Amino acid sequence: MRLDRFLCEATGLTRSLAKKALSRGEITVNGEVVKKGDIKIDEQLVCLEGRLLSLRPPRYIMLHKPQGYISASQDDVHPCVLQLLPAELAAGLQCAGRLDLDTTGLLLLTDDGQWSHRLRSPRRACHKTYRVDLAEPLAAGTIERFAEGVLLHGEDKATLPATLDMLTPTQVLLTIQEGKYHQVKRMFAAAGNRVTALHRLQIGDILLDDTLAEGAWRHLTPEEVASIQ
């Protein structure tokens, strides 16, 4: 593996921060300062500021996000979802996709950048299912409109086909294949309605574990990890 990739994977640093650590002379390989990340490393001892680095297996976490938490690692105003995990587990994890402050439900966290990228990639169209509470009864024709695609305010392309299942006149299940900014709320706004509560139940084949209370988490099973291809 290349040294720069090893540094990112072993520390959770971004590529640009790893490059800076290298150029500042903070990295040694078998005791020698190395300033370029393009060398191959195998069994050598790599240290960052004298601390020996090792790869730990990637972590994949399912969290039942409560309202009032922000899907980020740091925020000046609101508590962050990472604060719901033990500090030693949270270090280096990133949210694989986001939920709004007031949205609840399934949030995935990982330190595996490639897995997270696959999950979020528009090309792979990983389906996400939400339970949506609405201010007004669902208008006639909304199911068909969402299936055809809706042009959201400020966008030049319609949304990809989405599936809507009515549970009650003001509660629906919506499955979408993208993750545009505030997509669900904007889709219902485009249909003349307003979302009053939003809860994510599923991403691809990964279902929110119904034994997890709000704020609780668990590791993904190997099958759940492998389901994101």
Ligand code: URA
């Ligand atoms: N769509 C939204 O509008 N909000 C979310 O949190 C997720 C999807």
